[in-house]
Amino acid sequence: MRHTTADGPAIAARDVHRHFGSVRAVDGMNLTVPHGEVLALLGPNGAGKTSLLDTVLGFARPDAGTVSVCGTSPETAVRDGRVGAVLQTGGLLSDLSVRETLEMVAACHRAHVPVAEVMARADLDRIARRKVKKCSGGEQQRVRFGLALLTDPELLVLDEPTAGMDVTARRRFWSTMHAEADRGRTIVFATHYLPEAEEFADRIVLMHRGRVHADGTPDALREREGVHLSALPTSETTPSRLAERLDLAWDDVDLRDGRLAIRVRTGDGLSAGARADAVARTLLVDGLGQDLEITRASLDDVFLALTDQTRTAEPTPEEAVA
Ligand SMILES: Nc1ncnc2c1ncn2[C@@H]1O[C@H](COP(=O)(O)OP(=O)(O)OP(=O)(O)O)[C@@H](O)[C@H]1O
Numbered sequence: 001m002r003h004t005t006a007d008g009p010a011i012a013a014r015d016v017h018r019h020f021g022s023v024r025a026v027d028g029m030n031l032t033v034p035h036g037e038v039l040a041l042l043g044p045n046g047a048g049k050t051s052l053l054d055t056v057l058g059f060a061r062p063d064a065g066t067v068s069v070c071g072t073s074p075e076t077a078v079r080d081g082r083v084g085a086v087l088q089t090g091g092l093l094s095d096l097s098v099r100e101t102l103e104m105v106a107a108c109h110r111a112h113v114p115v116a117e118v119m120a121r122a123d124l125d126r127i128a129r130r131k132v133k134k135c136s137g138g139e140q141q142r143v144r145f146g147l148a149l150l151t152d153p154e155l156l157v158l159d160e161p162t163a164g165m166d167v168t169a170r171r172r173f174w175s176t177m178h179a180e181a182d183r184g185r186t187i188v189f190a191t192h193y194l195p196e197a198e199e200f201a202d203r204i205v206l207m208h209r210g211r212v213h214a215d216g217t218p219d220a221l222r223e224r225e226g227v228h229l230s231a232l233p234t235s236e237t238t239p240s241r242l243a244e245r246l247d248l249a250w251d252d253v254d255l256r257d258g259r260l261a262i263r264v265r266t267g268d269g270l271s272a273g274a275r276a277d278a279v280a281r282t283l284l285v286d287g288l289g290q291d292l293e294i295t296r297a298s299l300d301d302v303f304l305a306l307t308d309q310t311r312t313a314e315p316t317p318e319e320a321v322a
Pocket residue numbers: 020023024025043044045046047048049050051052317318
């Protein structure tokens with residue numbers, strides 16, 4: 001694979017805007033993806049993930065701001081075969097076999113990786129002679145993945161690549177992608193499957209209303225959401241008094257179904273885990289609670305916190321135009 005770190009990052013998006021009428025699908029997005037990174041783009045429906053990726057793939061130009069890919073324009077990077085994409089729909093001729101599909105597309109490129117090598121890497125040998133129309137949804141995604149590998153791209157962009165795949169197909173797909181990432185390829189994928197992002201990505205960018213809402217490693221994002229403690233209260237004290245006693249924000253202590261629900265975040269130079277230990281100690285030693293359960297926030301919690309905010313904040317772009 002060509003290593004072109006000197007050309008600049010794999011993706012540099014600066015203050016990118018894309019508007020559809022009054023809908024601000026991408027609303028001042030900044031994103032730098034270094035070569036070799038595996039980045040997951042998460043966000044609720046309508047967050048602007050596809051609209052952003054379309055500008056990276058040169059399908060659409062931003063209304064404002066700039067996007068560069070491997071140090072050049074997205075159109076040039078795509079034309080030079082430096083970017084491969086696995087999108088959810090389109091691009092396959094149903095009457096060709098899997099091998100014929102790859103051979104036909106390979107013939108359209110000035111230079112390409114040998115088809116046999118791509119077939120092996122995309123795990124397509126077993127279905128080489130199968131007509132595309134007979135392939136399952138997951139197999140067709142693997143064909144698209146094979147097509148994306150033909151030009152030995154530096155950057156792979158995947159928009160919900162495993163949508164519709166069963167657990168086994170998904171596992172196979174990601175093990176193939178792991179091998180590609182190990183070769184130093186940059187991978188950017190949008191997904192709704194949080195465990196995939198958690199397991200596979202070096203970094204997660206959480207998009208919300210066309211902007212970066214959170215950006216960090218899976219661990220850092222969970223740390224940001226904190227640690228959850230649940231306990232049976234042993235005193236009559238109110239959540240707000242307890243919050244004061246435990247030195248926590250009022251809205252981080254609640255009473256739910258007869259149990260104290262406490263959220264502890266990073267603060268005062270301490271990690272959420274260290275602060276949660278102190279809170280647990282106070283609860284037990286001072287006899288304020290018993291039957292303690294402590295859990296680290298999951299990415300689901302991070303995502304739900306975001307969608308909770310969405311419900312209470314201004315309307316989504318869809319709601320605004322409805
Ligand atoms: N061609 C278009 N015309 C009008 N509005 C559009 C168009 N494409 C996207 N939008 C709107 O822009 C917003 C962002 O859509 P986008 O598809 O980028 O979100 P997404 O994060 O990819 O969503 P999902 O997770 O549902 O795929 C949405 O409100 C959508 O309705």
